[in-house]
Amino acid sequence: MIGKILGNRYEIIEKIGGGGMALVYKAKCKLLNRYVAVKILRPEFTSDEEFIRSFKKESQAAASLSHPNIVNIYDVGNDDDIYYLVMEYVKGKTLKQIIKEKGPLQLEETINIGKQIALALQHAHNNHIVHRDIKPHNIMITDDGRVKVTDFGIAKAVTSSTVTNTGNVIGSVHYFSPEQARGGYIDEKSDLYSLGIVLYEMATGKVPFEGESPISIALKHIHEDIKLPSEINKNIPKALEDIILKATQKDQTKRYNSTKDICEDLEQALKQPSGSFVKIEDDDDSPTQVIPAIKDEDIKLKNSTYERKNSQKSNRTIMWSAIITAFILALIFTGGLFYLKKLFIVPEKEVPSLIGIELEEAKTNLENLGFGVEVAAEKNSDQYKKGYIIDQEPAAGKICKEGYTIKLTVSKGPKLVEVPTFINKNINEIEYLLENAGLKEGIVKYENHTLPIGVIISQSPQARKKVPKGSEVNFVVSQGPRIRFILMPSLVGQDINSAKRTIETSGLKLGNVEYRFDENVQKDIVISQSIKAGTEVEENKAINLVVSKGPEEVSQPSEEEELQMKSVSFPLFYDQAKQEEFVLKIVKIQNGISTDVYSAIHHKSKSGKEKITIKGRDKATIEIYFDNELITTKQIDFETGKIYD
Incomplete structure (x- = not known):
């Protein structure tokens, strides 16, 4: 699979994980030039058409989620019966790896991670998506401590199709809710149960139920109470333990009503670790009491005693009742009525808007x-x-x-977040950092700088400063070094040394220098320059020069050299001549030296062709001119007499 390109776009680089449903690879998106995570379904799932339809539907629904604590889904596709899901690539570790490395986490870390998971679930639940497979393996912790929940919507596709076909429960049974284990109705509270188990594992370093098989663990979720977290880790405060116990109630109605409620209790647990603010419903409103049986003899004895005492007190009761009644009537008539009214009738008022x-x-x-x-x-x-x-x-x-x-x-004012370091990063690659930090891109200004184009020079606010979540970060970005333009000086006619000094003092660079023979220009004098004088040119531009070697010294060959020369004849075709009478010139170029070897006035022959013979040694290039217009070029080997075009 490594090196394979899916959908003509995603190049598989390396395997980074896997589970019961799929294998996960790191890949490079060739279109957007960024790294992504590609989850490829195992073959046993791709043969189920109903599952594939559900998988696409639920993945597309999950792709609509947009939240800082949820791994973004970019694409869903298939290539040659390979079904894949393209997601945001998160650099970090799974929560399961962190628990294995650290063991039980500290209170603040447990609550911070738990709140971020709950916020991700709240966003999903608000969009009518239930995760169904919350577990530490599906929770990524980035290098800067942000929680990213993945695999939204996929568990539903499995439950609605593959489970029906195979008769098995697919998923992570250690984190199942009782209703999932029974195959019952699953809703948002099922995710809260799984979150409670994840909190349990973060706080204790262990899952609450173990067994020899998935079925035995599932039965424990249905029938057995979890062991109190404080019995495993004595440092767990009461508030966190109560939150875990409420979230993991067997009865769905006794759990938290929403992720908002559990978030509020987690926040309160940081302020009051030993508080008793978490309300867990009991099975009965009042305890059962044992009442002893009452005998008939006891009833008769008590009745006779009561009647005797009652007859002795009746006269006294009547007398005192009359006195008290008279006293009360007196109070009423002397103003007591107004006092009682003031005492028992409390005024009512409207609550103001605050x-x-x-x-x-x-x-x-x-x-x-x-x-x-x-x-x-x-x-x-x-x-x-x-x-x-x-x-x-x-x-x-x-x-x-x-x-x-x-x-x-x-x-408490806006939530404060820490500003990351953006300096020396490319402006086109900071969207991920801004999103993770909960910040936005502000004003972007461009300035000349020695840094490459697009690299951030400075930022405001500064790195590590605490600012309200959603704040804007302003940037100053390099647009490369400042380009200075120079008016090109005239170098033609200067000697080569003067031309070099002029080039250097003007802020330019000397490029290639070509030397040529010239009968009209003295030796070491500049004949031409690559950029015309008076033209605007960038600073440090390389200027090429052509410099005279002076007139070519052509010596007559000696008699011995003449004898060593060989003659070569080659045909000329006059149909290329524009005039009836024209000047025929032949130039021999040998060892970089051009020599006129023939020049005469010719007339077009009736046959339209003629042979010309020239002498020479070794190999040379022959240029033929009609009226100073180059007609053809030939390569001649004087030793063999061969002529080439």
């Missing part, structure tokens, strides 16, 4: 109306500043008696 008001102002308003005040909770809020009211109970407009206590929820 949301968005500062706490001290809200207290003053309530106390002036005769209400009591209680700060019930403090929560982060992106909408309200620290110290302002974000919720109240009862709501504004309700009618309550004086003295009633109004419960207030006060803002």
Whole structure:
């Protein structure tokens, strides 16, 4: 599978994991030039058409989820009967690996991870998606401590199709809810049970139930109570233990109603680790008591005694009753009626709107109306500043008696997150870092710099600073070095040394220097330059020069050399001549030296062709000109007499 390209886009690089359903590979997306994780279904699942349809449907539904604590799904496809799911590549470890390495986690770490899992589930549940397979293996912890939950929607595809066909329960039985083990109705509370088991394992380092087979473990989930976490780890505080016990109730109705409720209790557990604020429903409202049987003799004896005592007291009772009645009537007629009315009839008032008001102002308003005040909770809020009211109970407009206590929820201000380091990273590759940190891209400015184009020079706020979640980070990005343009000087006519100095002092570079013979230009004088004088040119541009070697010294060959030369005849075709009369010139080029070996006036012959003979040694290039217009070029080997085009 390594090296295979799926969908003409995803190149498989290496295997990074696997489970009962699929194998997971790291891959490179050739279209977007980024790393992704590709989950490839095992062959036993791909033969079930109903499962494949459900798998596609549920994966596409899960792809609609967008949350910082959920692994994004990018694509679903198949290639040559290979069904695959393309997901966000998360660099980090699974929660299972971390528990194996560390053992029981600290309270703060357990609660922090638990809250992030719950927030991911809350987003999924709000979108009517139940995970069904929450376990540490499906929870990634990034290098910067962020939780990423994966495999949303896939467990449902398995449950609705493959389980029916095989009769087996597929998944992680150590984290199953009792209703999953029974094959009963599964809802959001089933995910909360699995979350409770994950919290149990983080707090103790162990799962609550072990067995020789998956069936035996499933039966324990149905029938047996979990062992108290504090019996395994004595350092577990009461609040966390109560949260775990409530989440793992066998009866779905006795668990948390929503992920929001468990999040609130987890937050409270950090403030009150030993608190008793978690409410777990008992099976009975009151304990059963043993009442002893009553005998007939006891009843008769008590009746006779009662009648005797009653007859002795009846006269006294009548007398005192009359006195008390007269006293009460006297009080009523002397003003007691108004006192009693004031004592027993409490005025009622309307509860004012307090949301968005500062706490001290809200207290003053309530106390002036005769209400009591209680700060019930403090929560982060992106909408309200620290110290302002974000919720109240009862709501504004309700009618309550004086003295009633109004419960207030006060803002702790926006949740603060740490700004990562973006300097020296490419501006096009920071989206992932921003999303993980809960931040947004702000103003991006570009400046000239020695760093490559696109690399971040500076950021604001600075790295490691705590800022409200959702804050913008502004960047200054390199657009490469500043380019300075220079007006090209004229170098033609200067000697080569002067030209070099002019090039250097102008901020340019000397390129190639070619030397040529020239009868009209003195030796070492610049004949031409690669860029025309007066043209704007970039700083440090290389300038090529052609420099004169002076007139070519052509010496007459000696008699001995003349004897050693050989003659070669080659045909000329006059149909290329434009005039009836024209100048025929032949130039021999040998060892880089050009020599005119023939020049004469010719007339077009009737046959249209003629042979010309020239002398020479070794190999040479022959150029033939009609009226100074190059007609053809030949390669001649004087030793063999052969002519080549």
